[in-house]
Amino acid sequence: MDDGGKVGVAVLGTGRMGAAMARNLAAAEHDVRVWNRTRERAEPLRDAGVTVAATPAEAAEGAACVLTMLTDAEAIEGALDGEDGALAALGPEGLVLQMGTVGVEDVGRLGELVEGAGALFVDAPVLGTKQPAEEGKLIVLASGPAGAREGTAPAFEAVGRRTIWLGDAGSGTRLKLVAQNWVMTVIEGLAETIALARALDVDPAKFLDAIDGGPLGPAYAQIKGKMMIDGEFPPSFTLKGARKDVRLVLDAARSADLELALAPAILERFERAIELGHGDEDMAACIAATQAPATI
Structure with a gap:
């Protein structure tokens, strides 16, 4: 870090979230280098x-920290390890900020990889999707060594409106999976509620209006509910991504000897909607499974 608090940051993964985070880091005047497996998708960031x-x-050459926002743990490991991996260029005591959504067991493996290379590992998934990422208003669920906190502040402050420190690495991922379980339950419950309204000849927009502004009407229901009613699903978080996260939730529950009743049913609905061709659309497209003809 220099006297002005500016740092070199490598961002690995420039999808919807990673690209937005890279832009906000650059807007904060940090020295930002990015890498994406499909380079063409990263090129617009030059602007x-x-x-x-x-x-x-x-990307990691000369950087103080490496931020990963990749699809899964396998992709993260591939970007960090090996001759062309970020760890080969990251200096001693450099920071690796894992900010995607991975599994509980994945965090341990990634931490061992990073620490084995002499770097510090911070597990810091985020709450929020495309719009909060673009606005720099994500909530960072940070976990890792206390000695890493000061070094993470410039990056976290550029991409988020709030950072919650939770303890040892892995605590962030556990809270993220808890939050994702709630999100997926809400989105599927909303889909079935709108489908039920239509089946009962009730205008679903009237349902959204009835709950708006009250304790039963979170803003999230209004945003996703309108998408479901309109039948238009520009992706903020894709249904395929949501399916991956439900699987991670189920894996975490099994590892804790907890049997969940709703998550398997939600996974089944998401799978059905993906089979119907909605995998790359917003996860609100899960309503397609409820509205589709029943299958035996």
Whole structure:
């Protein structure tokens, strides 16, 4: 970190979330280098003053921290490890900020990989999707060594409106999976409620109006409910991504000897909607499974 608090940050993964985070880091005047497996998708970031690297190692060269926002633990491991991996170029005591959604067991494996290379591992998934990411208003669920906190502040402050520190690495992922279980339950419950309204010849917009502004009417229901009513699903968080997270929730529950009743049913509905061709649309498209003809 220099006297002005500016740092070199490597962002690995420039999908909807990673690209927005890279833009906000650049807007905060940090030195940002990005890498994406499909380089063409990272190129538009040049307009924001971001350098596009050919490999994760090139992105991490000279950086104080590496931020990963990749699909899953396998992708993260691939971007960190090996001759062209970010850990090969990250300096001693460098920081790796794992900010995607992974499984409970994945965190331990990634932490061992990072610490084995002499770097500090911070598990810091986020709450929020495309719009909060673009606005720099994510909630960061940070966990890791106390000595890493000061070094993470410049990056976390650029991408989020709030950072919650939770303890040892892995605590962030556990809370994220708890939150995702709630989100998936809400989204599927909303889909079935709107489908029920239509089946009973009730205008679903009247339902949203009835709960608006009260304790039963979170803003999330209004946003996703309107998408379901309109039948238009521009992706903020895709249904395929939601399916992955439900699977991670179920894995975490099994590892804790907890049997969940709703999550398996939600997974089945998400699978059905994906089979119907909605996997790359917003997860609100899960309503397609409820509205589709019943299958035997």
